[in-house]
Every structure is written in C-alpha cells, then in structure tokens.
Amino acid sequence: MEKTIGMRIRECRVKMGMTQEELAEQICCKKSLISQYENDKVDIKGSVIVELASLLGTSAGYLLNGELGCTLDENEKEMILLMKMAKSPTIKKVALEQMKILVNLS
CATH class of the missing domain: 1.10.260.40 (lambda repressor-like DNA-binding domains)
Incomplete structure (x- = not known):
C-alpha cells in the first residue's frame, strides 16, 4: 500500500x-x-x-x-540544491557517477 x-x-x-x-x-x-x-x-x-x-x-x-526522503540533513539538502543548479545533463550525470563511486569506497 x-x-x-x-x-x-x-x-x-x-x-x-x-x-x-x-x-x-x-x-x-x-x-x-x-x-x-x-x-x-x-x-x-x-x-x-x-x-x-x-x-x-x-x-x-x-x-x-513521496519524492525523496523525509528529514534530509544539511549536506543532503546542499547536494540536491547543487544538482538542481547544474545546467548541463552531462555534468549532472558525471556528478551522479562520482557520488556512486564515493559511496562504494566507504
């Protein structure tokens, strides 16, 4: 449900x-x-x-x-804001790929 x-x-x-x-x-x-x-x-x-x-x-x-999650911390809010500010779809894609790499390193 x-x-x-x-x-x-x-x-x-x-x-x-x-x-x-x-x-x-x-x-x-x-x-x-x-x-x-x-x-x-x-x-x-x-x-x-x-x-x-x-x-x-x-x-x-x-x-x-239900978009995104509840109670984002300041870093999460800033990341979303920065992604929205990026005009180029290529830059957004690169940023997303870099974030995936960083998450897998930890």
Whole structure:
C-alpha cells in the first residue's frame, strides 16, 4: 500500500519528535486539524503543505507524492540544491557517477 499525504505527515512529525499539539501550535491551528490531515479527512491547501514541509524537515514534494526522503540533513539538502543548479545533463550525470563511486569506497 502506498503512503498517503497524511501518513507522510505523521511519519515526518514523529521523526521530528513532535506531537500533534506542538505541530498545531507551529502553524496556528487546532490539534484536531492536524489529526484530520494525518488521517486524510480534509484536503490541505498548497501553502499549508509548504509550511508543514518546512517545519517537518522535508519537501512539499515528499509530502505530496513521496519524492525523496523525509528529514534530509544539511549536506543532503546542499547536494540536491547543487544538482538542481547544474545546467548541463552531462555534468549532472558525471556528478551522479562520482557520488556512486564515493559511496562504494566507504
């Protein structure tokens, strides 16, 4: 079974060590609304998804459709940013191959 948006929100919230109440305080809403989000009972506005992603240390893409992983560390975020900044598909391919080599060395 594929994870829903609500499941991914809950997963990230728990990984961050936050309660529903704490998350609700951060986005100025009631705990019951966070519960409804996590149980896929209500649709979530795009702006709220972006805010949740920021607070939960992930991306809106992850919350929406599972892109990448939850709670990226600073180095992982920087690597993704650098890959996005690279304009040439050749440079991206070389960087990816180099990363694969480095991973296999450790």
